[in-house]
Amino acid sequence: MTVQTKPKGMTRRQLLSRSVAMGAAFVAGPGFIAGSDAAWAMETTALQPASMATLIQMARDIYPHDRVGDEFYAAAVKAYDTEDAAPEIEAGIAALDAAARGKGHASYIETGWERDRVDILRGMEDSTFFQRIRGGLVTGLYNQKAVWPLFGYEGESFSQGGYIDHGFDDINWI
Amino acid sequence: MVAKYDLNDDTVVVVIGTGAGGGVLANELAQKGVKVVALEAGGRYLPEDYVNDEWDSFGQLAWLDARSTSGDWRVAKDFSGLPAWIVKAVGGTTTHWAGASLRFQAHEFKTKTTYGDVQGANLLDWPIDLAEMEPWYEKAETKLGVTRTGDREGLPGCNNYKVFEAGAKKLGYSEVHTGRMAINSVEYDGRSACQQTGFCFQGCKWGAKWSAAYTDIPRGEATGNLEVRERAHVLKIEHDASGKASGVLYADQDGNQHLQKARIVCVAGNSIESPRLLLNSASSMFPDGLANSSGQVGRNYMRHMTGSVYAVFDKPVRMWRGTTMAGIIQDESRHDPSRGFVGGYELETLALGLPFMAAFLDPGGWGREFTTALDSYENMAGMWIVGEDMPQETNRITLNHDLKDQYGLPAPNVHFDDHPNDKAMRAHAYKQGMAVYDAVGATRTFPTPPYPSTHNLGTNRMAENARDGVVNRWGQTHDIDNLFISDGSQFTTGAAENPTLTIVALAIRQADHIASEMGAGNL
Numbered sequence: 147m148t149v150q151t152k153p154k155g156m157t158r159r160q161l162l163s164r165s166v167a168m169g170a171a172f173v174a175g176p177g178f179i180a181g182s183d184a185a186w187a188m189e190t191t192a193l194q195p196a197s198m199a200t201l202i203q204m205a206r207d208i209y210p211h212d213r214v215g216d217e218f219y220a221a222a223v224k225a226y227d228t229e230d231a232a233p234e235i236e237a238g239i240a241a242l243d244a245a246a247r248g249k250g251h252a253s254y255i256e257t258g259w260e261r262d263r264v265d266i267l268r269g270m271e272d273s274t275f276f277q278r279i280r281g282g283l284v285t286g287l288y289n290q291k292a293v294w295p296l297f298g299y300e301g302e303s304f305s306q307g308g309y310i311d312h313g314f315d316d317i318n319w320i
Numbered sequence: 321m322v323a324k325y326d327l328n329d330d331t332v333v334v335v336i337g338t339g340a341g342g343g344v345l346a347n348e349l350a351q352k353g354v355k356v357v358a359l360e361a362g363g364r365y366l367p368e369d370y371v372n373d374e375w376d377s378f379g380q381l382a383w384l385d386a387r388s389t390s391g392d393w394r395v396a397k398d399f400s401g402l403p404a405w406i407v408k409a410v411g412g413t414t415t416h417w418a419g420a421s422l423r424f425q426a427h428e429f430k431t432k433t434t435y436g437d438v439q440g441a442n443l444l445d446w447p448i449d450l451a452e453m454e455p456w457y458e459k460a461e462t463k464l465g466v467t468r469t470g471d472r473e474g475l476p477g478c479n480n481y482k483v484f485e486a487g488a489k490k491l492g493y494s495e496v497h498t499g500r501m502a503i504n505s506v507e508y509d510g511r512s513a514c515q516q517t518g519f520c521f522q523g524c525k526w527g528a529k530w531s532a533a534y535t536d537i538p539r540g541e542a543t544g545n546l547e548v549r550e551r552a553h554v555l556k557i558e559h560d561a562s563g564k565a566s567g568v569l570y571a572d573q574d575g576n577q578h579l580q581k582a583r584i585v586c587v588a589g590n591s592i593e594s595p596r597l598l599l600n601s602a603s604s605m606f607p608d609g610l611a612n613s614s615g616q617v618g619r620n621y622m623r624h625m626t627g628s629v630y631a632v633f634d635k636p637v638r639m640w641r642g643t644t645m646a647g648i649i650q651d652e653s654r655h656d657p658s659r660g661f662v663g664g665y666e667l668e669t670l671a672l673g674l675p676f677m678a679a680f681l682d683p684g685g686w687g688r689e690f691t692t693a694l695d696s697y698e699n700m701a702g703m704w705i706v707g708e709d710m711p712q713e714t715n716r717i718t719l720n721h722d723l724k725d726q727y728g729l730p731a732p733n734v735h736f737d738d739h740p741n742d743k744a745m746r747a748h749a750y751k752q753g754m755a756v757y758d759a760v761g762a763t764r765t766f767p768t769p770p771y772p773s774t775h776n777l778g779t780n781r782m783a784e785n786a787r788d789g790v791v792n793r794w795g796q797t798h799d800i801d802n803l804f805i806s807d808g809s810q811f812t813t814g815a816a817e818n819p820t821l822t823i824v825a826l827a828i829r830q831a832d833h834i835a836s837e838m839g840a841g842n843l
């Protein structure tokens with residue numbers, strides 16, 4: 147059984163697209179994928195759009211933050227969409243799908259529950275492909291300045307004269 | 321007028337490295353009228369150049385030359401090519417250090433006597449003691465402007481500290497305060513007061529934290545006696561037919577090699593590069609490397625017993641606001657074998673930004689166990705554990721002939737196995753650290769593994785007897801009179817305290833000794 151993980155507020159166009167929709171993203175045309183909520187879109191040049199969609203889902207399953215939108219995961223893996231990187235990534239995605247089929251699912255991205263996808267990932271945790279994607283996400287995801295406010299992180303304060311007048315000691319519950 | 325010396329000038333003292341050891345030594349010698357050429361592998365970055373962004377700063381400042389690792393320490397698994405988190409820049413790791421400035425305790429100079437025989441540990445008493453070091457510590461504290469020493473006031477406590485302090489007091493700890501820090505609580509020595517900006521690890525943009533980059537280095541240059549050559553990477557120390565050090569071969573930023581002649585050579589390249597340089601300087605006269613008749617060069621590598629404890633609360637902490645290391649618990653720094661280990665440890669607050677927290681909280685971790693921790697980043701508090709680790713002969717820097725640096729020289733391999741005493745101490749510290757946060761209502765705690773080492777110590781250790789170590793009580797090598805070691809690699813043992821203050825105190829003392837020996841015609 148496939149359960150759509152993000153059924154919220156879909157437009158008719160998006161519903162129509164669900165025939166090719168995959169997880170958080172859908173393939174909107176050759177070389178083009180977009181977020182299910184149409185909040186973002188992305189062209190691919192070297193990777194198959196379906197592979198990019200799988201990669202985005204994999205990224206979210208590795209570092210799931212429910213308050214972080216897909217566009218940040220998409221940005222985090224966009225760097226693999228190059229002629230140099232694509233063959234290894236496509237091979238990795240193929241292995242991921244094969245592992246999913248081995249556990250009775252149609253493909254990785256069509257595996258409905260996160261726990262089942264995580265189970266597939268655990269099975270390939272030591273692979274070069276998994277470690278490359280996971281390692282890249284540590285900076286690719288968390289070093290996006292735009293993602294910091296979603297975690298409450300304020301970053302630099304020098305430009306405002308430091309935190310000395312901006313709450314460095316404002317804790318009120320201790 | 322900045323000095324400029326000829327390559328063939330063999331009257332100069334050559335100092336290799338410009339950090340807490342080399343930078344201070346170069347200035348102190350220059351102040352005494354000694355001619356100094358300081359060779360620094362890195363470039364010159366000043367407060368206006370520092371970047372308050374963790375990864376960008378890491379790319380700007382970190383020493384990223386090829387290195388390899390081995391042993392059972394977790395760093396070898398998590399960061400196999402990055403055993404150490406240190407800086408390649410004028411001022412060395414004094415740009416990156418957090419500023420904690422603690423004197424060693426008396427017994428920590430005498431561990432062999434105090435701890436007795438510890439199986440597998442190569443313990444040795446320092447040939448010097450606290451009483452001898454006290455005046456030099458005082459000079460170092462004055463130089464650095466250490467808070468809570470002299471008449472200097474402590475820093476105010478930030479949010480991260482307040483959580484830490486409240487937990488510590490509930491647990492019954494009494495030696496809890498905002499630290500003795502080389503960060504100005506008020507303007508001092510021409511440097512501004514701390515503005516609680518955070519990013520102490522990335523270079524202080526206010527100059528409120530002491531760094532050799534903008535204190536000792538320019539002051540030394542202003543005497544007209546010090547020439548600093550930046551982006552000058554030392555490859556080899558040469559010696560003459562009598563076995564005395566005669567010059568230093570280095571590559572400039574274009575890769576061109578030069579030989580600077582020298583009257584005296586002082587090595588301060590940090591505890592990985594310093595022994596590597598001695599080993600890479602092997603010759604027919606010294607086939608095992610310079611100053612290595614004891615076989616101790618590169619051995620007894622120490623990195624402090626470290627780890628961190630982070631905790632999540634049900635309300636915000638915002639630990640990143642304010643100084644990175646904002647306070648200390650010293651109650652556990654005593655030697656008390658009833659705890660199941662010799663030596664002691666300090667607990668010091670630590671804050672990481674979100675990008676580094678993602679990299680260091682649980683390296684290799686993923687899935688919701690990991691991400692739900694980061695989801696609570698805003699509600700997180702953190703501390704670092706720093707304790708004495710046991711010197712072991714087999715923990716050592718060796719030359720990796722299968723891995724070459726950008727100059728074609730063998731890269732250093734850093735081998736480290738935790739000693740059972742290190743493990744017992746870490747387990748105790750994790751327990752106590754988590755208890756501190758549990759005492760004030762932590763909903764989740766994380767015993768976080770060690771980061772790549774910033775405290776690298778002991779690989780050219782000081783020993784009374786030439787067979788036990790590499791240098792004598794002055795940091796002078798036992799084998800070669802005009803070759804000195806001037807960084808933390810001369811530490812006989814590591815103590816529980818952050819090492820910089822002791823490195824600085826030793827450098828001031830060594831400068832005094834070298835200048836007087838030169839004056840007496842002995843060097």
